[in-house]
Amino acid sequence: MHFDFLVGCSPAHYFVCSNRRTGRRTGRKPITLAVLGFLIVACDTSGPDVRAIDPDTGRWYGNELRNQGEAVFTANCASCHGGQAQGLAEDWRARQADGSFPPPPLNGSAHAWHHPLSVLLQVIDEGGTALGGNMPGFASQLNRQEKLAAIAYFQDFWSDDIYAQWQQMGGTD
Numbered sequence: 001m002h003f004d005f006l007v008g009c010s011p012a013h014y015f016v017c018s019n020r021r022t023g024r025r026t027g028r029k030p031i032t033l034a035v036l037g038f039l040i041v042a043c044d045t046s047g048p049d050v051r052a053i054d055p056d057t058g059r060w061y062g063n064e065l066r067n068q069g070e071a072v073f074t075a076n077c078a079s080c081h082g083g084q085a086q087g088l089a090e091d092w093r094a095r096q097a098d099g100s101f102p103p104p105p106l107n108g109s110a111h112a113w114h115h116p117l118s119v120l121l122q123v124i125d126e127g128g129t130a131l132g133g134n135m136p137g138f139a140s141q142l143n144r145q146e147k148l149a150a151i152a153y154f155q156d157f158w159s160d161d162i163y164a165q166w167q168q169m170g171g172t173d
């Protein structure tokens with residue numbers, strides 16, 4: 001329940017993406033380039049096609065992406081979420097001394113599977129600090145491919161049953 005605030009908390013991203021064609025020309029190259037650069041970061045659709053089903057895994061990601069994700073996750077996420085995405089806190093639902101919640105497991109035992117891919121990407125981009133949480137945002141550190149790879153890595157711990165429930169809750173939307 002307490003992570004529900006993360007769902008759809010950033011209309012700004014969609015605003016920027018859907019308004020890219022309405023931007024006025026400034027005629028000033030540096031500014032135009034800066035704006036373009038921002039749009040490319042904000043609307044990055046590079047990386048794997050998440051709508052395709054991989055023949056080996058039967059999921060949206062393949063083993064190669066999952067393996068790349070292991071490296072991304074180990075370097076950026078494991079210190080808080082655990083090397084196997086199992087979580088490090090005794091009880092991820094119990095507030096810590098400072099009132100914040102500990103990093104939850106992402107291996108299917110908590111509720112990361114309630115969030116479709118777009119929301120998972122948004123959490124990784126923005127983290128939780130703006131909303132009083134402790135997770136840092138990775139928007140400027142990881143590209144889309146790396147973020148998807150990290151997600152593939154922790155989703156690979158999900159049972160087929162949890163994965164099917166995730167698909168019903170939006171899945172790759």
Ligand code: HEC
Nearest residue numbers: 003076077080101102103104111112123128133134135150
């Ligand atoms: C400094 C610790 C820290 C690091 C590093 C970190 N996280 Fe988190 N993460 C958290 C915390 C704490 C939360 C709970 C929300 C909050 O308080 O910000 C969270 C929440 C999440 C959630 C939402 C889970 C849910 O059940 O809703 C996802 C997904 C997630 N993290 C993925 C990642 C990924 C992927 C990485 C690496 C790229 C990462 N995190 C790195 C601390 C961290």
